[in-house]
Amino acid sequence: MTESTKRDILQINARTVQDVRKEYDLDKPGMMDQAIDILYDWIQKQEHFVKKDFRRDYLERIIISTKGSVEKAKKRMDKVCTMRTMVPNLFEKCHAKNDFPRLHDWYINLNMPTITDDKYRIFIAKINNKPLSASVFLEAYQFSVILCEYMKLHDYTIGYHVVVDLRDTNILDVVSKIDLVDLRNVMTLYTDGYGFRIKTIHVLSNSSMIGAFVDILKQILTAKLGQRISVCKTVEGLHEYLPKHLLPKDYGGEQKSISILYDQWLEELSLDKHVEYMEEMRGACTNETLRRPDKFNDDYLGMPGSFKMLHVD
Template sequence: MEEVPYHPLITVTPESVKKVRQMCEIDDVQKIKDCLDIIEEWISKQDHLVEASKYITRNLLERVFLIAKGSTEGTKRRIERLLTSRGMMPELCMNRTVEEFETQWDVVHYVPLPKLHPVDQSRVMVTQFLTEKLDPFNILSYFRYCFLIGEYRINYDYTPSERFVIDLTNIHFGLLSKLNPITIKKSEVLCTEGIGTKIKGIHILNAPPFIDKLVFILKQALREKVANRVHVHNSYEDLQKHIPKEILPKDYGGDDLSVAKLSERWKETLRTPEARQLIKDAEKMISDESKRQTAKFNEEYMGMPGSFRKLTVD
């Protein structure tokens, strides 16, 4: 079994790999290899997945295997969902370039923290608003960038779950008009049902006076299980009860690099030829529905038809 590829911004230690495998009950390395061989052979026989499979690396496949808790059949379903849901929601994950996000970078940071959570081995993602001038901010562009980071990161990371920290410093009431519940819902579906990410928590910091309205919009757009994991913290000390300071940025009383510094390093990384190629390859990871032998994946797996249209915000 190959080692997890090294990345300067995504720390994965041999101890972390061991813990994650134990948590997912798949610490038998030979079993992992054998199962991945079976899954690769299965994909090669699915006409609608063959072309997309050329861009699924062994590393990526093992990450999906982790998320499926070592289930071969579960991994097959996850691959189906990943490749099909990406094609169903191209506005979130297709036709992207790094340059597209330069305007958003003036308004908001979005970065993975380098170290995994020591307890549950989740990766912590931080959103930090930089200015009260929110005109350039676009919720769809924001999620497109989130998924771009995620699809790049999955080639190097080794985690079955994620936590999200959202710093609302500089936010005013005008943000509410930019929160499209349908876009939020689609993003959650792609994240949890398509990619299969387990969301351990959404942690809100520096909440504005209208936080109840903001949380209401979030909870209406999210599944109940995820909505119940939204936490509003009144201090950084309170946040540290959930996320230890040794992995948090200096911004929040932590020991690691500032969010601004991490953001700059991520921008540099995403501009490299290697990253651009991975982003380009991700564009091709969609199923060819014209060759699918079974129909109605949307209804059977995603439950999406009509569900978005029923979403309302008072």
């Protein structure tokens, strides 16, 4: 067990790992190791990958995110490494505590420690009642990358239920300050790069303007994900979708409050070993001058910097 498991940051046991592997027919002895070996060997042959010595735990979770498909895992590895090159501003920060000393005044995000019976984890993002700016949102995305890298190394779940808590903020302020390019990039990173599977998105707000925020989300997300958005006016509304005993006390649940959980996450993400890991993974980018031109496909067109690969005779 990892230190985080002992500290109840993420409650994972051997049965959870076995159940998730079984979901994708990877529970037989040696099958997961074989899949990781294939992915690792493929990475060694990619000349445009700057980093090639990825940890096996990381590669395993990439494979889990593709439901056991090694071919899709290859594309996902290429996607996330390419994004580190093309949108480097998302990956600039490495220290959760030192790099974001005031972010919690505006924004808090965290993962709940206990998973649902069907092996999904609850993620909560809350925007507080403070004047917002585009830079605050960028910091929120950068902080989330630090959390995402942690989850890709330590967590073992099928996917996530997302709660976006906007009860204490001015919706029009949120909508006017969101940079759509940054939001699109970070959502692409979450879903296509890290491969986080999102089962439901619950927006918590009783504002009459919440439709404007939902419309923005639907512009950014795929049509399939857009259909999974629901608006809850009260925390009681959340209980229709998510088990109360897995939610924080602030949300009528039985878990620790989000302020306590956030402080625990902040400490965990600021440990020297994770800061060092973040610095290591920041180098997991690509050298586009070494990429074979036929491998630069439509998946990357439209991303910031992608035009640099195009040449006109």
